[in-house]
Amino acid sequence: MSDSLPSLEAARRAVTALAGGGVHDVVVAPGSRSAPLAYALAEAEAAGQLTLHVRIDERSAGFTALGLALGGKRPAAVLTTSGTAVGELLPAVMEANHAAVPLVVLSADRPEELRGTGANQTTQQPGLFGSHVRCAFDVPAGEDPGPFVARAVREACGGGAPAGPVQLNLAFRDPLVPAGDAWDAPVAAPALPHDAAAVPSVGGDGAAGSAEALQDGERRAPSAPAAGGPVVVAGHGAGELAAVFAAHLGLPLLAEPSSNARFGTSAIAPYRLLLGHLGAGITRVVVFGRPTLSRPVAALLARTDIERALYLPEPAAWFEPGRRPERIIDNLPDLLEFAGPAAPGWLEAWRSAGAAADAAIATLLAGEEGLTGPAVAEAVWEQTDGFLVLGSSNPIRDVDLTAAPGWHPLEVFANRGLAGIDGTVSTATGIALATGVPTRVLMGDLTFLHDAGGLLIGAGEAEPDLQLVVLNDHGGGIFGLLEHGEPATKARYGAAVERLFGTPQQVDLAALAAAYGVAFERVTTLQGLETAMERPLRGRSIIEVQADRQSLRALHGRIRDAVDAAFRAVEG
Numbered sequence: 001m002s003d004s005l006p007s008l009e010a011a012r013r014a015v016t017a018l019a020g021g022g023v024h025d026v027v028v029a030p031g032s033r034s035a036p037l038a039y040a041l042a043e044a045e046a047a048g049q050l051t052l053h054v055r056i057d058e059r060s061a062g063f064t065a066l067g068l069a070l071g072g073k074r075p076a077a078v079l080t081t082s083g084t085a086v087g088e089l090l091p092a093v094m095e096a097n098h099a100a101v102p103l104v105v106l107s108a109d110r111p112e113e114l115r116g117t118g119a120n121q122t123t124q125q126p127g128l129f130g131s132h133v134r135c136a137f138d139v140p141a142g143e144d145p146g147p148f149v150a151r152a153v154r155e156a157c158g159g160g161a162p163a164g165p166v167q168l169n170l171a172f173r174d175p176l177v178p179a180g181d182a183w184d185a186p187v188a189a190p191a192l193p194h195d196a197a198a199v200p201s202v203g204g205d206g207a208a209g210s211a212e213a214l215q216d217g218e219r220r221a222p223s224a225p226a227a228g229g230p231v232v233v234a235g236h237g238a239g240e241l242a243a244v245f246a247a248h249l250g251l252p253l254l255a256e257p258s259s260n261a262r263f264g265t266s267a268i269a270p271y272r273l274l275l276g277h278l279g280a281g282i283t284r285v286v287v288f289g290r291p292t293l294s295r296p297v298a299a300l301l302a303r304t305d306i307e308r309a310l311y312l313p314e315p316a317a318w319f320e321p322g323r324r325p326e327r328i329i330d331n332l333p334d335l336l337e338f339a340g341p342a343a344p345g346w347l348e349a350w351r352s353a354g355a356a357a358d359a360a361i362a363t364l365l366a367g368e369e370g371l372t373g374p375a376v377a378e379a380v381w382e383q384t385d386g387f388l389v390l391g392s393s394n395p396i397r398d399v400d401l402t403a404a405p406g407w408h409p410l411e412v413f414a415n416r417g418l419a420g421i422d423g424t425v426s427t428a429t430g431i432a433l434a435t436g437v438p439t440r441v442l443m444g445d446l447t448f449l450h451d452a453g454g455l456l457i458g459a460g461e462a463e464p465d466l467q468l469v470v471l472n473d474h475g476g477g478i479f480g481l482l483e484h485g486e487p488a489t490k491a492r493y494g495a496a497v498e499r500l501f502g503t504p505q506q507v508d509l510a511a512l513a514a515a516y517g518v519a520f521e522r523v524t525t526l527q528g529l530e531t532a533m534e535r536p537l538r539g540r541s542i543i544e545v546q547a548d549r550q551s552l553r554a555l556h557g558r559i560r561d562a563v564d565a566a567f568r569a570v571e572g
Helices: 007-020 035-046 058-072 090-099 146-156 240-249 271-281 295-302 332-339 346-366 373-383 394-402 424-435 445-450 487-502 509-516 526-534 552-571
Strands: 025-028 051-054 076-080 103-109 136-139 166-171 229-234 253-255 282-288 307-311 327-329 387-390 411-413 439-444 466-472 519-523 540-546
Touching: 007 035, 007 146, 007 166, 025 035, 025 058, 025 424, 035 051, 035 076, 035 103, 051 058, 058 076, 058 090, 058 103, 058 411, 058 424, 090 103, 103 146, 136 146, 146 166, 229 240, 229 295, 229 346, 240 253, 240 282, 240 332, 253 271, 271 282, 271 295, 271 346, 271 394, 271 552, 282 295, 282 332, 307 332, 327 332, 346 373, 346 394, 346 552, 373 394, 373 439, 373 466, 373 526, 373 552, 387 394, 387 424, 394 439, 411 424, 424 439, 424 445, 424 466, 439 445, 445 466, 466 526, 509 519, 509 540, 519 526, 526 540
Parallel strands: 025 051, 025 076, 076 103, 103 166, 136 166, 229 253, 229 282, 282 307, 307 327, 387 411, 387 439, 439 466, 466 540, 519 540
Antiparallel strands: none
């Protein structure tokens, strides 16, 4: 041990390798064993090499780092001390795995001689994240961590494989605090030694598809249209290429909000309610990105009577090879050849049906008493010219139903890797901090409450320009739209369904906002919401929108019926 690197020097080399690998932002959760890295990071920030963000809650820290990586489009790191602190990062690591986000986990640990001895805050940290990280290195105390860090950052960024999270488990011996040392010149990271203690890991990929509310309209049997042809499905992360591709070929574009392809003359807003009418005419499907939102699209992609192709120019993190039914195409010439032309009038049939459906939905929502999720979603989409973050469950689906392709926020984000409601406030905070772009979030009350701790930003820490629009229907609204909300189920299990799935809550959001020092406003009308969103987005604020969860299923039934009637009128 006498020839080993002191802990602070080892930490400095790790930080130098982080900065050299393109890590600009590091989120630090306080702790003792991680102190050498904390001091080294503070020195690096003072030297202008990177930026620190401090959070006391490791779960919030993990999702903040995830957001920083998403917003900055570059790797971001999170540092924790040993013990349960490392386990708190698992949700963010899982999301980063399935969403291919370059997240670098720095977990401080006890040295080898203290492991397995009952030493305080000591557990089995190497390999803790299993298949959810691209690589994991257990760096012994006294070793130079620089080459391990450099290798891990490269792995996080992909380089021929999907990007994703990595773990560097860094052991440190006492002393853990500096002794008047000055910052040294950056140390070049040597090649990774052959005896590196690597914990093999692979990216754990998940199959596509997710449950969708019954407003999808699966009850109808498709009726064949006069024309037929291919469609383009743009799932999460598809990008603008999907919109360009659809417009170039004159094909209907069925684009989820977080595809960032929901624009152009081919985009059809209420596509999921039209698949029951026009789906029988579909001959081929071209998929960009990862479809996650609706049962009608999942059913379309499961059809064996049509040809399906997934455009995949590079490996994806969200599925295992051979587990998708589509033909995989990695280049545009072949994709263009696969798609082929549509029959005359095919796109026009979708456009006219889409326009009629849009008008029918708008008319119905305008006549509703009180605020509804779809109306709020439409207003938020139209009023957002910066970044937009969409919470899981109903909000992103409400946007999918009503967001007009004639307008698009600067960029739309959503945690669709695993579609959890956890960490949304923290993720949005990181996204806003990464670039300084004003960011608006639309989320439900349970999503907000799940990550209320993400509102805690310590004194002196950078504060983002972030506005949280919370649709508060006092519980889990999406379950009322699923099978749990069916009349027969509610008649027999109503109290249990409400308790176990509705999870009603009566939290005073104004008091919660005040406790965290965040500006708060409650609105009761659509005009009030629009007025609140028209004000300059500066600092952090919360807009609470009160809604009625109990009438949600009936509302979506009326929307479905209105679209059906509008389509019949168009067909004549």
